[in-house]
Amino acid sequence: MIKISKEIKRKLLQNRIYLFSLAALVCLLGFLVYYQPGVGYEVKLNEKHVGFVKRISHVEKMMTQLDTELRESKGKDITYEANLEYNKGKLNGNDLTEQEDMKLSAMSALEIKSPGYLIKSDGKVLMAVKDEKTAQNILDAIKAPFVASKQNAKVEFVQEVNLVKAEKINIEKILNSYQALAIVKSPTSASTVSRSSVSREIPETEVAEEGKPLIDVKVTYQDNVNLPIYKAEQRVADSTLTEGTTKVKSEGTNGIKEVVREVVEINGEAVEKTVISETVVEPSSPKIVAYGTKPKVSGVVAIAKDYIGVPYKWGGTTPKGFDCSGFTQYVFRKAGVSLPRTSSAQGKVGTKVSRSELRAGDLVMFPGHVGIYIGSGKFIHSPSPGKSVRIDDLSTRKNFLYGRRVN
Structure with missing residues (x-):
């Protein structure tokens, strides 16, 4: 068994402490490099x-979640542009943004944009809706009040009305059925639907005048009505x-x-x-009006x-003796x-009448002479010196000029 001296043991322990300190320092440097306290990214989406x-x-995780939520709520066929920019730098006291708050800002x-249908009148866009069925319901709703x-x-539209499918319409401008029907009932609210906001490729919307429908509706039909036959006026001589x-x-x-x-x-x-x-259901009967034919001077x-x-x-102008005009x-x-x-x-008073129009009481005129027509082709007059007032046949006077009807 090999025995290690105390000196060697001390040096080995000292080396371990150095190695541990070095490892701790490396870890600290790695942490600082990785986390960079006080440094982060400002995120911009579409500027x-x-x-x-x-x-x-x-951010990438948030955008993935947002895309999923948008397609679930607004349709799988939506499209949008998402240009992300990351500006690295010191946060300068700005708090990091919570993911849900960033998601709302990103939205x-x-x-x-989404596919939809445009309702056009004479080539001008009136509104955008989600699908063809909704568009057709709107057109039917425009017609409905006029055919009840x-x-x-x-029933037909005066203008040329078309339904046009568009692939990219701003989803905020696509009306649901309730919004579209509200516009049909109150055309002036269509001012909120501008063509430029429906789609950038489509010109501006024409807004209806106040009180005027979005589209003019023409209805042709047959009706049965009872109308008066106004009485005529029939005039009869009396x-x-x-x-x-x-x-x-x-009457x-x-x-x-x-x-x-x-x-x-x-x-x-x-x-x-x-x-x-x-x-004719009930015939009319005329109003009978009698008009007078008796001369105003019938007593003449x-x-x-x-x-x-x-x-x-x-x-002479008295019953003691008359000349013709007297x-x-x-x-x-x-x-x-x-x-x-x-x-x-006297030949200028009243109304001039022809021989065939003479009535009793008319004056009859001759060159330098006048008498009174009494009817049946006869007249009464004061003829000439040596004669007296008498009745003569008008046919005996070849120089008759005309009659005058005194009013």
Whole structure:
């Protein structure tokens, strides 16, 4: 058995202490190199600050978890760009970011896109929805209010409306059914849906005017309505009434007709109505209005006959003697009508009538002479010196000019 001296034992123990101290120093240096107290990484996602971390691997783990959660909540077919930047340096008192807080910041930095459908009107985007079924439901909802209670109605859009599938739409701009229907019911809220935010490749959205639907709806249908047949007015002559007067003999009644018509409405307002057929349900009866044919000066003839036999007198204007215009003036004055004194002036009063239009009481005019028509082709007058007031046949006077109807 070999015996080790105390000196050797002391040196061996001293070497062990040195080796242990050296190992401890190496470990400490390794720890400082690995953990670098006070040093970390500022993380940016798509140029937006999302937090501070000690290890890049922590960010990669967070992004993997975030991707899984996004695809579970928003769909497996979503896409987004995630450009990460790591800026190493001293933390300068900044706390390391908790993973859940960094995840929330990262979500706000992502522009998530998803396939969806665009509803277009005349090439202009109205809104974006998730799928074709939702889009079709929205179009049906736009039509629905205008076809309610209408049978066999043909409904169509005035504009050219299309459903277009798009692969990359900002997911925040994809409306669910409730949001889309709210826009249909209140078109002005469509101002929140701009084409530039729906997809960068699509021009700006056209916003509906206040109170105007997003899309104009045209509805064509047939309706049956009962409409009034308004009574006509029938005029009949009445010789007991004075000229210029009327009398309603029967008020008449309106009728009813059943009308079948084609109606065209745009946004609920009728723009065209075309009658297809009409059936009289209740005929109308006319309103009967009698109009007077009795001359206003009908008493003139009777008055004139009272003076048959009065001698002609030049310039005479009384029953002691009449000239032609003095006689007519006197007779009409007794009937309540004022006439000028001379035959030429009397030939300008009232209304001119032809021989065939003459009625009893009309003045009959001749060159330099005037008389009164009494009917049946005869007239009464004061002829000439040596003669007296008498009745003559108008046909005996070849120089008849015209008649004047005194109103």
